[in-house]
Amino acid sequence: MNAAGPLRTDDDAGLVAAYLEHVRVGKRLAERTVALYTEDLRKLAGFAREAGVALPQVQMHHVRRWIAQMHSGGRSPRGIALVLSGWRGFYTWLARQGITQHHPVRDVRAPKAGKPLPKALAVDDAVRLAEHTQADDHPGLEARDACITELLYGCGLRIGELVGLDVAASASARGWIDLDAGEAHVLGKGCKRRSVPVGRAALAALRRWLEARTAWAGGDAALFIGQRGQRLTPQHIRVRLKRRSLQAGLTTPVHPHMLRHSFASHVLQSSGDLRAVQELLGHANIGTTQVYTRLDFQHLAQVYDAAHPRARGGPGKS
Template identity: 65%
Template structure:
């Protein structure tokens, strides 16, 4: 549909403004051009010039774009371009009000966190690397068990010490089978530690201090042996980045289809506990979420699990719709 001539002139003047006066990048100008062509087309379809467009028109066009499958983020970018155009028209004295000013794009659907299947999570937690360094193997196995078995954030894991102390951010009490962690907002919580994690931690603690034999005597005379539960060969506390790398490497060695990061194990923990218990409030407390709305996203993960189980197992899920095989 051809753009109304006067509208075409206005659009061109604005594009010249952003190209030459504002000196925007050519790519940005090209995007503005496409967005304003859409605007002019919408306006022509309802028979109004661009200078007579109202907020009700904008909202209707936003609804059309959304129902047509355009994402909330994409619509927000288009609205931003339109908003700038009407700001310029206002400065030129061509419109009395900006019809895009108070119009917002639909909220983008929050993506579901990636979680492993139960089988993949168990495969990773049970994995034992062949011919691996026994020290690294014991440490990495204990880290994975805690991340998946307790749903810890990676920062909570790095903050764990071997023993409780006034200075400790967190520690593990193996006798009580629980981890004391310092979460977001400096909030402390106690997380149950499963039998497999306790077993893995005991195995790690048996070999943990072997690394200290290679630390220079000057360092050993200081703060060593380190308080950190998980440390590197040099005796220093592991960083979050190091743990991400080790978990990723271990997941690939275990034969998982895609690399795993520590937060994926936290998501998997939450999803699997919720699948088994349906106790949303309990999962909230285990994860240390301040608001239950944050935890509710795992109910969507749980529904996905149920939907897949239905599609795989229920005879009615495989029936074709339509045709002559309908119920009578």
């Protein structure tokens, strides 16, 4: 009940107003939250009006249909989840008031949000990062960071695989690079070993780093070390790569896994061979690799939008 007397079950506007007064005064919700609830309930009342049904008589099939309309209209799964939360509170309150005997929103869920695409650099940006020279750095640091960049982008290594590399093969080595064969042998997820080809640019960068490394080498067998001879940590590499990307003029700070995504996307764009990319990345399931086909499609869509006469906005435009 409210101060004005019994609520009329045939007055949708009155029910909405009474509920908003309840959350504003009774629950003392912030004005911003009340404003959001107001908008959500106006949308609900509009849907109900179009369907010719009073709010207390709304059924689950109505709610599902309205969710589908919002989703097809471009509303995000997260946005729909927030709307449903507002509707759910409204119908919980109606039930407590004895106005409705059912709850049409209780078991309804928002559409699942699609997994976000992994972030990959444009080819030009990846090449710019790889070719960048940090002139203000110690030559040894520059050689090391350049080699790290080339291996992450040129081989698609995970950061754990990279920091696990040793200078030479041994029974205890988690990974190493065979310069003569041009192959990196790494220990990936699930303790699975795989071999990855190392390109000419990465091999040249590795030779430069090995020459500079001799001045730093201590007792650690690690390929990538700091000036005191200790094996680099993943965090250290993240910081150095971010710094390098900003100095190279890239608008997006780069992290190691972004280079792995860029490697996969660029190889797929050039070859179209999904199975080969799966092997190079060390994915046990090709479904994991298929996300890069979406990146590849985005690239093709951008090329189409930029080049096709029928994609440029109408007659006479070029």
